[in-house]
Amino acid sequence: MTSSDRGPGRGTAVVIGGGLAGTVAAWALRGHAERIVVVERDRYPAEPTFRAGVPQGRHAHLVLEAGHRALEEMMPGIRQQLADAGATRVAVSGDLKWLSSAGWMAQYPAQLGFLSCTRPVLDKVVLDRVRTEPSIEFLEGVDVVGLLGSARAVTGVRIRERGPERGEVREIPAELVVDAAGRSTSVPQWLAELGHPAVPEERVDAGASYSSRIFHRPAGVDLGHRAIYLQTKAPDAPRLGVLLPVEGDRWIVSVAGMRGAEPEPGEAGFTKQVGLLRDQSIREALRNAEPDGEVRGFVPGPGVRRHYERSSPDGLVVVGDAVSTFNPVYGQGVTVALFCAQALRRTALRHGGIGHATARDARREIATASKNPWVMSCSEDARFAATTGAPSGALLKLQHRFLDKVLAASVNDPAVTAAFHEVMSLVAPPTLLFRPSVLAAVLRS
Numbered sequence: 001m002t003s004s005d006r007g008p009g010r011g012t013a014v015v016i017g018g019g020l021a022g023t024v025a026a027w028a029l030r031g032h033a034e035r036i037v038v039v040e041r042d043r044y045p046a047e048p049t050f051r052a053g054v055p056q057g058r059h060a061h062l063v064l065e066a067g068h069r070a071l072e073e074m075m076p077g078i079r080q081q082l083a084d085a086g087a088t089r090v091a092v093s094g095d096l097k098w099l100s101s102a103g104w105m106a107q108y109p110a111q112l113g114f115l116s117c118t119r120p121v122l123d124k125v126v127l128d129r130v131r132t133e134p135s136i137e138f139l140e141g142v143d144v145v146g147l148l149g150s151a152r153a154v155t156g157v158r159i160r161e162r163g164p165e166r167g168e169v170r171e172i173p174a175e176l177v178v179d180a181a182g183r184s185t186s187v188p189q190w191l192a193e194l195g196h197p198a199v200p201e202e203r204v205d206a207g208a209s210y211s212s213r214i215f216h217r218p219a220g221v222d223l224g225h226r227a228i229y230l231q232t233k234a235p236d237a238p239r240l241g242v243l244l245p246v247e248g249d250r251w252i253v254s255v256a257g258m259r260g261a262e263p264e265p266g267e268a269g270f271t272k273q274v275g276l277l278r279d280q281s282i283r284e285a286l287r288n289a290e291p292d293g294e295v296r297g298f299v300p301g302p303g304v305r306r307h308y309e310r311s312s313p314d315g316l317v318v319v320g321d322a323v324s325t326f327n328p329v330y331g332q333g334v335t336v337a338l339f340c341a342q343a344l345r346r347t348a349l350r351h352g353g354i355g356h357a358t359a360r361d362a363r364r365e366i367a368t369a370s371k372n373p374w375v376m377s378c379s380e381d382a383r384f385a386a387t388t389g390a391p392s393g394a395l396l397k398l399q400h401r402f403l404d405k406v407l408a409a410s411v412n413d414p415a416v417t418a419a420f421h422e423v424m425s426l427v428a429p430p431t432l433l434f435r436p437s438v439l440a441a442v443l444r445s
């Protein structure tokens with residue numbers, strides 16, 4: 001039976017949004033959908049450059065170790081391609097100088113790490129790989145303006161060209177619609193227009209605000225490490241800073257503050273925020289560094305976790321920031337988006353296609369993949385008094401006390417540091433910290 005025999009949209013998947021979450025979701029569906037259409041409101045630049053549709057792209061980004069493993073599994077050889085494009089490998093210990101709330105973390109020969117580059121390089125390397133797949137097509141400069149279907153099932157999307165002379169609205173019937181439109185997704189609104197009840201969601205807002213700038217690394221400088229991470233310390237030090245190596249022999253430096261400690265605008269505000277950090281190592285590193293571009297600010301907004309696994313029409317899967325956004329200070333977002341693509345791939349393999357059973361299972365697996373990162377992020381946000389929507393209670397206080405002991409032990413005990421890094425890199429669940437050998441070291445400290 002051909003696709004046309006089975007009715008409009010059968011065998012077609014539409015991905016809303018052609019950023020990283022959308023492109024890897026499209027790649028995950030290859031071989032399972034006859035036609036995969038990625039609808040992207042921007043037009044992709046020919047070279048890796050920042051674009052308006054990715055406002056967070058001008059700030060420091062991390063693909064955690066678990067994310068690199070997921071990406072390499074889906075796209076073998078992608079790590080080497082990123083390295084060829086200028087990404088620098090940073091081991092989480094030895095290459096990274098990490099100041100936790102308890103002090104500088106103990107150093108050890110770490111196997112875990114990440115490739116550090118600007119977001120445009122990451123996006124371009126992934127996009128170039130996805131474009132090699134014949135079943136994936138891209139509609140650039142096109143807006144999705146609504147969903148087709150009913151409260152029970154999504155059956156496609158409505159689209160329209162962008163620009164001053166916008167064309168008429170067209171329809172793309174689809175068996176599966178994947179929302180990868182990010183934080184600004186309109187899918188909840190469109191579902192309401194179809195008569196679907198509001199999707200349950202959680203919101204936690206620490207009021208984080210970012211300021212970033214790229215610098216040329218001074219010739220001959222040797223910091224003794226490749227990157228610096230200065231973590232917050234609640235409640236008296238709600239500011240953080242990160243310095244990462246990026247392509248072109250440069251550094252990207254991002255500073256941030258929680259509500260009440262946000263960086264002030266512009267160059268003066270950036271410089272002031274660097275000086276207010278708990279440690280002056282980033283300030284010293286930048287003493288002779290020449291800026292490469294302007295200071296850029298970013299206010300990510302609240303963390304949101306939408307529970308589509310509890311309430312969703314058939315034929316819809318939501319991935320990346322459209323389903324769960326985290327406080328960016330923990331560096332989890334890109335990695336969780338890659339987990340979403342893996343879940344989509346696994347469920348399509350399990351069911352042999354992109355039908356409603358695949359979508360239902362994918363929604364459940366995506367919820368599971370985002371649970372631990374969400375709990376970790378929200379629990380830390382709860383330490384700051386100005387955070388809204390955060391969890392509370394005796395159990396949370398107990399978690400905080402235990403994590404404080406873990407961080408205190410990590411200052412002197414490399415084994416505890418290594419376990420903590422595995423959890424923060426999302427390669428192991430938080431229960432790893434209760435392994436007898438780790439727990440014993442924590443209690444001894």
